[in-house]
Amino acid sequence: MDSFASSLLVLAYELFAPGFCPGDWVWATSTAGALIALFPVLGAVTVAIIRKGTGNRYNAVTISVFAGIAVLFVLLLPLLLMNGISGxxxxxFSGDPTGLGGNGDSLKxxxxxxxxxxxxxxxxxxxxxxxxxxxxxDALAYGYYLGALVGLPLLALLFIALQARSAxxxxxxxxxxxxxxxxxxxxFLSxxxxxxxxVHLWLGFLPITVLGIIPVALIGPPSWSAIKRSEQQPERPPERPQPPPYVPPEPEPAPPPQPPKQYPPTSVAPAALAAAPGPVPLPPGAGQSGSSRYxxxxxxxxxxxxxxxxxVDNQLGRTVALKIAHAPDRDTEERMQREARALAALNHPNCVRVYDLVEEPDGLxxxxxxxxxxxxATVVDSAGALDDIAAGRLWATMAGALSAAHDKGVLHRDVKPSxxxxxxxGLAHLIDFGIARSKGDSTMTATGMMIGTPDYVAxxxxAGAAASPASDAWQLAxxxxxxxxxxxPRGTRETPMAALMAAARAEPPSRLPRRSVHARLLIASLDPEPRNRPTLKSVQHEIEGWLSRSGxxxxxxxxxIVPRIR
Known part of the structure; x- marks a missing residue:
């Protein structure tokens, strides 16, 4: 490593070592500090390139690789080179300038x-x-060393952290x-x-750490598709249950002899009783719980x-929302039952809760x-558009609510302002899962029936494709x-059919809030190709990070919201 340090120092001398104050080797030392600072930049660039393929896949292998790159390029190589140059x-100074080549005599x-x-x-x-x-x-000399030996490394630390954040x-x-x-x-180890x-090593080190942010930023973050692939959990093949070991059956003991059964004489049933057994009839209205309870x-x-x-729930004394099907036929009942099962599986503070499924006199x-x-929709129409902070909170909470629904296999399919x-x-809640479907329930919608609101449909x-978590993400964006x-985002049309045709043609959004800090993420989330959109979990993470950085x-x-006076 001493030969590596001497080669680096000689290279720095050849690159920049002018023969004026403070001296050629002093200038070469600062140049060597700049060359040493290239190693952390190289480490950050390497990490950014690796993440182009791995996305956010953080397992034992990727974490070990990232940690090894950081230790090698930020700690070991710079430390060995700094100590080597000092040696x-x-x-x-002791009279042995052999490590400096033929120009070592100028040190005198x-x-x-x-x-x-x-x-x-x-x-x-x-x-x-x-x-x-x-x-x-000498207080002046101590202040000089304190600023150079502590202040310069602290500034370099700031830009090293920015390089890592960009990577x-x-x-x-x-x-x-x-x-x-x-x-x-x-x-601390130097x-x-x-x-x-x-002092002169840090003087050369600092400018390169500042400029090093540029190549890391040019590499850019991983694509949303790479992040989406990294967040998908690999499917495990179902485990086959092992059959229990065979145990030969024990022979059953012979039953003891039974005495002959005595039969009573047959009697004639009274005329008041039914000729065939059956359920006891209920009083009128007893089977319709909703008619007496709600x-x-x-x-x-x-x-x-x-x-x-x-x-009002007459038994529990609480106010509820009662959603009654228009046509209580078999298909509608199946839809309501599946909806109830899907929503009952959700447990998220920003999703409406389901209490029960009952029979009312006019339907399920x-x-x-x-x-x-x-x-x-009413808040925005009456009070105006939200600012970036409020919209960020809305996006993060609703993305979390929809992610929880997707984890249970439930698609909302009609996310819109209303x-x-x-x-x-002022907290947001996602309601009206009335057209929610569990994954795989492809027969729940009648033929030709449009699902969703045209202005907010993906x-x-x-265009007729099946709904997916990506379509819910588009509607939320x-x-x-x-x-x-x-x-x-596509503006308004004169008729719902015109809005639906614009959606089917995948017309690009023309009414986006360009001045918002969320504009870039909105453009990505409203991409016409579902595979190019960021996942809801990625959106939630990025928005929460921005909110945290905003304090x-x-x-x-x-x-x-001001409570309504009734």
Whole structure:
């Protein structure tokens, strides 16, 4: 490694070593510091290139590779080179300049008064530890060393951390600790280096760390498709149950002899009893639990598959939302039952809860949580568009709610501003899973029936393809775009059919909020190709990271709603 350090120092001398103050070898030392700073940049670029293929796949192998790259390029190589260069100057001060090639004799020259002889300046003084912890009486000199030996490394640490953050974009930021943690270790382990040598090494090191952010940024983050592939869990083949070991049956003991059975004489049934057994008839209305239990207060909404009422549970004394099917036939009942099972499996604070499925006099009814508040569409129409903070909270919470639904195999299929309720505390809730379908339930929708709202329907769904988590992600992004701009991303059309045709043609969004910080992520999430869109979990992670960097969190209110006086 000493030969490597001497070769690097000689190369630095050949690259830039002007013969003026403070001296050719002093300038060569700063140039060597710049060359050493290329190693952390190379490490960050390597990580960024690797993540192009691995995305956010963090397992034992990738974590070990990233940690090894950080330790090698940020700690080991710079530390060995710094100590090696300091050792070369110490040897030259002792009279052995062999490691410096034919130009080592110029170390004995003196070009500046405050530097003196270069060999003594670079190799004959105190090391970093002695200068910092055993200062001289000269306060000005101590301030100079303190600023150079502590201030310069702190600035370099900032830009090393920025390089790591750029290398780990669109993913968890914690692996960046490998880089800045290795640099902190480099700072503490380099205290044996000669103080003046360390000053000039850090002077050359800092500018390269600043410029090193550029190549890492040019590599760019991994594509959304790579991130999506990395987040997909590999499917495990089902385990075949092992048959139990064969145990020969024990012979059954012979039953004891039974006495002959005595039969009573046959009697004639009274005329009042039925000729054939059957269930006891119920009183009128006893089989319709809804007619006696739920008292309707007012109608809340009317949609394609049902009417929603505000009702009171007479047994529990609570207010509920009662959704009743328009046509209580077999197909509708199957839909409602599947909807109830799907929603009952969800347990998320931002999803409406399902309590029961009951028979009402006019059809099958779904009993749901009653949410006080206003739809997002009403809030935006009356109070104006949301700012970036509020829209970020909306996007993060709704992405988490939809991810929880997708994990249970449930697709919403109709995410839009009117299906998001903002409660009196300003928190968002996703409602109206009335057209939700479990994955695999391909026969639940009648032939020719359009699923979703045209202004917020994904292109592939409008063209007739099956709904997917990516289509829910598109609709949520369209809803967030509306919350930021006050209009759907494709604008409005005169008729629903015109809006549906625009969606089927995958017309590009023309009414996006360009000045929003979320514009880039909106463009990616509204991509016409489902495979190119970021996953909801990726969107949630990126938005929550931006909110954290902005000094807030996703848990706050989207906006505050004034409770309605009734």
């Amino acid at each position: 070369i100057y110490r040897a030259a 020259t003196e070009l500046c008064g405050f530097v003196g002889v270069q060999s003594e300046y670079l190799g004959g003084g105190q090391n970093v530890y002695e200068v910092l912890f055993y200062p001289s009486n 780990f974009r669109r993913g968890p930021s914690w692996p960046g600790r490998f880089f800045w943690g290795s640099f902190v270790a480099l700072f 205290v044996p280096v000669e103080a003046n040598t360390a 008292r309707r207060v007012r109608r809340l909404g009317h949609g394609g598959f049902g009417t929603v009422w505000e009702a 009814a779904l009993v749901m949580e009653y949410l006080q508040g206003q739809p997002l 299906n998001i309720i903002l409660d009196p505390a 292109p592939e769904t409008a 369209a809803t967030v775009s509306y919350a930021l701009s006050g209009t759907p 807030t969190s996703a848990d706050g209110p989207v906006t505050r």
